Amino acid sequence: MRRLVLFCSILFIVMGVYAQSGSLQTLTASPKHSSHSITPDSAKNKSGAENGLNRRAMRKKIMMTADTLTPSDYMMSIERVNDNLNSIGDSAKLNFEVNGMSRRVNDIMNDIKLIRLNIRDKHSVINIKNLYLYQSFVSNLDDENDRIKMHLFKLYNRVYHAKLHLKKALSDTIFRRVYADSTLRNKFDTRLVRLERKWNRTDSTTKANIDTLNAMKIKVADNSMSLSNMLNMFDTRLDKADRQLFGPEVNCLWQKPKTQAIVNDTSKRVISMLGSEQKAIGYYFSQTSGQRTFILILGILLFIWLFVKRKLLRTIRAQKESFNFLGLHFLNNHPVLSLFVLLLSLMPFFDAYAPTSYIAIEYILLLTAASIIFFKNQDSHFRFNWMALVILFVADVLTYLLVEPTLLTRLWMLALHVGIIIFAFRFYQKFDKKKAWYKWIKKAAIISMILAGLGIFCNLFGRFSLSGIFGLAAVFAITQAVILPIFIETFIEFILLQLQSSRMKKGVDKPFDCSFVIKKIKMPLIIVASILWLIMLTSNLNIYHSISNSVVDLLTSVRTIGSISFKLISVLMFFVIIWFAHILQRLVSFFFGETGSDTEDLVTVSKGQHSRLLITRLLVLIGGYLLAIAASGLPIDKLTFVLGALGVGIGMGLQNIVNNFVSGIILIFDGSLQIGDEIEVSGQAGKVKEIGLRASTLNTSDGAEVIIPNGNILSQNIVNWTFSNDQKRVMIWFSLSGKEMDANVINDVINNTIKEIAGVVAAKKPVILYTRVTPESCAITVRFWSTISNADNVKSQAMLQLSTAFSALDIDFQ
Secondary structure, eight states, X not given: OHHHHHXXXXXXXXXXXXXXXXXXXXXXXXXXXXXXXXXXXXXXXHHHHHHHHHHHHHHHHHHHHHHTOOHHHHHHHHHHHHHHHHHHHHXXXXXXXXXXXXXXXXXXXXXXXXXXHHTTOOOSSOOHHHHHHHHHHHHHHHHHHHHHHHHHHHHHHHHHHHXXXXXXXXOOXXXXXXXXXXXXXXXXXXXXXXXXXXXXXXXXXXXXXXXXXXXXXXXXXXXXXXXXXHHHHXXXXXXXXXXXXXXXXXXXXXXXXXXXXXXXXXXXXXXXXXXXXXXXXXXXXXXXXXXXXXXXXXXXXXXXXXXXXXXXXXXXXXXXXXXXXXXXXXXXXXXXXXXXXXXXXXXXXXXXXXXXXXXXXXXXXXXXXXXXXXXXXXXXXXXXXXXXXXHHXXXXXXXXXXXXXXXXXXXXXXXXXXXXXXXXXXXXXXXXXXXXXXXXXXXXXXHHHHHHHHHHHHHHTTOHHHHHHHHHHHHHHHHHHHHHHHHHXXXXXXXXXXXXXXHHHTTOOOOOOXXXXXXXHHHHHHHHHHHHHHHHHHXXXXXXXXXXXXXXXXXXXXXXXXXXXXXXXXXXXXXXXXXXXXXXXXXXXXXXXXXXXXXXXXXXXXXXXXXXXXXXXXXXXXXXXXXXXXXXXXXXXXXXXXXXXXXHHHHHXXXXXHHHHHHHHHHHHHOSSOTTOEEEETTEEEEEEEEOSSEEEEEOTTSOEEEEEHHHHHHSOOEETTSSOOEEEEEEEEEEEOSOOOHHHHHXXXXXXXXXXXXXXXXXXXXXXXXXXXXXEEEEEEEEEEEXXXXXXXXXXXXXXXXXXXXXXXXXXX
């Protein structure tokens, strides 16, 4: 009992001590609550006190950790700061492209000043073409300035963010401890000094680059404002010019002239106009010199080609009768001038916005070269009418550029337009209707007369500027239409001459039918010539700008069908590239000597060359189709369902077509079957004419063309008589009867006779077999070798000559 009481007493004492210690801890943690009594919220206070203790313990632990950092930790922190400074320095750098952008911004400013200076000149005659020219240049400058502005914005954001990051580069906790502690700072003094220098360099570079970019942004903003104002000014001037063109500039021709403040000093007025046109030409040439790179390169290549072919041209001139089938009228007589005309005829593709004076200079050079060519190749009526048109061209251009609307100049322009009508009519009336370009020139002459008539009408009713525009378009229309056939014919002669050169290198001098070649390339050239003529016509009528913008808007507008969006320009590019790919693959054949005629090509082009050309043409077509798909921008990802359905169709209904297609590719690249081979397949025998992607064509000995699917050819046994050589064994059977039947005599006659027959392979001796022998007769089988193409003819000749030889020996041949 005493033990029990003693145990309970000790237990109560321990519990009391524990309670007192807990209360003491609570009072120590929260002294402001020491006067309060215990409440039901005491549990929450106890939990907060425990959290406070935990935070205090964590801070103590961190301080202990900091005290235990090693030198490698400090080095790592310095390395991190160094890497950050390097990264910030790279972001803040401006590459050499900024110098180029700065120069280009200054160039734009100078171009703006130059355009403003050029458009200050004012004349009575409205020159809309120059307004469109400068508007086009200003629009291009504005687009370029916007691109520079966007690029500057990206660069500025990058440098500015580098500046912000530079301020935070030294915020590393351990690095700051190194910098704050003198002992550590002395220990890493060399490295810290380097970091300070790097930081100062980066900071100064960043500030300098930001200042540079800000200065450029100010210039770009000024350019943007100036260009926007100039575009608005051009729009206003063009609207005003349109109203003036169709409104009466002067009184009608039969009315009393208006009193106008026209400068009386003609020489000053002419000098002012010439100066204005000279400024326009100078600025246009300086801004578009890069566009003529294509013509320059093409011209160099053509003249190099002409230099290489000079010996062939001399041969053709010396042997005119032998090469009349080529019909070389221009390259044979005036090769340099013909190529010069070809190059200048392409210039409208690049000079649609060129000043009228610049185009006039080009066309005067073109007319001069064409006149020299015409004087040797055309009759007297053609030459007379042509020279009249050339004179009218020069007079009308000078009148349009230099004169002011006075009574005398209006009468002079009226006479010019009447002359254009007269000589355009005479030109197509005297033109030989049997010539190839009669319809072309007739249509151009009719359009020219209509335009000249409109010019006369406008002149009569006081629309002087509009009259000049119509007259200029009229004289350009007829003269360009006469010159463009030289462009077409020269290009055709270029292809024919290259084709003949390739044939002569292979030792083939036989004439070929040029109609196959001309038929393939003439229509694309006529389309190109028509586009050139239309560009020049619309440019002279000052409607090219509006038409081209309308066409561009039509082609570039996004259209949607279901979930698929596309542009008409993409569809157009798809078909145009495929069209050019087909033309190019045909030109490849021409350059290597294929004319397109089966009978000619089988003689001039070997089987191996046929196959190589076929592979080249196939690669050109495949490349063209792939390029067309890439240029069209077809949304392949949205066509997955269609492609999946197509795959199912291929697996079910189109498997034969795909089989033939794949088999055709295998036949082309396999080499076991080539064009010109003599084969037997599917019960048909003949010569391979063509290996297509779906089917191949055989020419039989009967003249029939058999079309066999490629899948059938590849899946069957093919007898190829010309796979490794073109030799074929020939067998003849005959009977001999007579009084003296000496086998040695018979063998000598057979061997000597067959050996003398043309087409027999002499390297292989004939095999003579006696199948039946009697005292007075015998049956003989003779086997000898010939070529596959001569086998039947050799067999016939052998029978005839053996019959003659045995008859001379009084031996009956049956």
